[in-house]
Amino acid sequence: MLENVKEASDAAATTAKTFIRVTEVWVPDEADGRLKRAGGLYGDLTEFEAVSGKEIFALGEGLPGKAWAEQKPIVLKGFRGSYFKRTDAAEAAGLTAGIAMPVFAGSRLTAVVTFLFGDDSEHVGAVEVWAPGEDPSGPLALQDGYFGTADHFAWISRHTRFPKGMGLPGKTWESGRPKLFHDLGISHRFLRSDSAADAGMTAGLGLPVSAPSGDTHIVTLLSALGTPIARQFEIWSLTGDGYFTVSDGVPDRLPPSARVTPGEGILGTVAATGVPVATGEPGSAIVAIPIHRNGKVTDIAAWYF
Incomplete structure (x- = not known):
């Protein structure tokens, strides 16, 4: 029975429209220091992709530049009349909101x-930003987020606090490493499980985002079966012998001895350079984000489409 449920979930995740419609990676240009695009996933939004490839962002300019200047994740829930630079192209592509990390x-x-x-009537999922309030020791409170049509879940989130070690945001904060929660609707570790089940949330990924100031924000990506974040999530962690192995996820496609050598392949390049990637075609696309501790990559959160 469990196998049949998993097969149905995998099939739905493979064919469903994803919650995140565009993923982009912007890196500082060596020549002038402004941000240029280093990769991205756009699906069938080819015109928006073409416009984006011509953009460059200075410090504080546009959504990527603002996140750079403020050294924290930034959520923008409406483009028209904002600092977003590609509003006309985004609206033509049906894009209405974004987050920069x-x-x-x-x-x-x-x-x-x-x-x-x-934004459409079937858009279910969430991307949240959590941080301590005036007391840096916590608890975490919701700073901002995008919830699609999950209005009740958004209300619950705004009225929930997470001490260190509690729930997905609190456990991510405590460890300083990415965390993956499965079966959100029934997980005793997920403090909002009832409302997650009502909203159709199925899996959650927590990412720590550290700033040079020492401040830490937690970004959580919550996936629903109908509009999933991704087909599969994996977390790769550095081992004592200098390799990366899967510490969490659904590594059905990997042998137990699978490991990543820094500098080899996509994940190995992320490990060696510390630069995220978003590349590939539907069915074989990957997003991989490195987590740095003390200036060194210790974990890689990867998801596949």
Whole structure:
């Protein structure tokens, strides 16, 4: 029975429209320091892809530049009349909201990752930003987020606090490493499981986002069966012998001895450079985001489409 449920879930995740419609990676240009596009996943939004490939962002400019300047994840829930630079092209593509997440290795910005969303009646999922309030020891409160049509879940999230070690945001904060929660609707570890089940949420990924100032924000990506974040999630962690192995996820396609050598392949390049990637075609596309601790990549959160 469990196998049949898993097969149905995998099939739905493979064919369903994804919650995140566009993923982009912007990196500092060596010549002038502005952000240029280093990769992206656009699906069938070819015109928006073409417009985006011509953009460059200075510090504080556009959504990527603002996240860079403020050194924290930034959520933008409406493009018209905002600092977003590609509004006409985004609206033509059906994109209405986005989040930008800076990736720092110590004090050095390696990239800004942007996720863009489209608003429609079947859009279920969430991307949240959590941080402590005035007390840096916590608890975590919701700073901002995008919830698609999950209005009740959004209300619950705004009224929930997470001490260190509690729930997906709190456990991610406590460990300083990415965390993956499965079966959100029934998980005793997920404090909002009842409302997650009502909203159709199925899996959650927590990502720590550190700033040169020492501040930490937690970004959580919550996936639904009908509009999943991705087909599969994996977390790769550094081992004592210098390789990366899967520490969580659904590594059905991998042998137990699978490992990543820094510098080899897509994940190995992420491990060696500390720069995220978003590349590939539907059915074989990957997003991989490095997590830095003390200026060194210790984990890689990867998901596949």
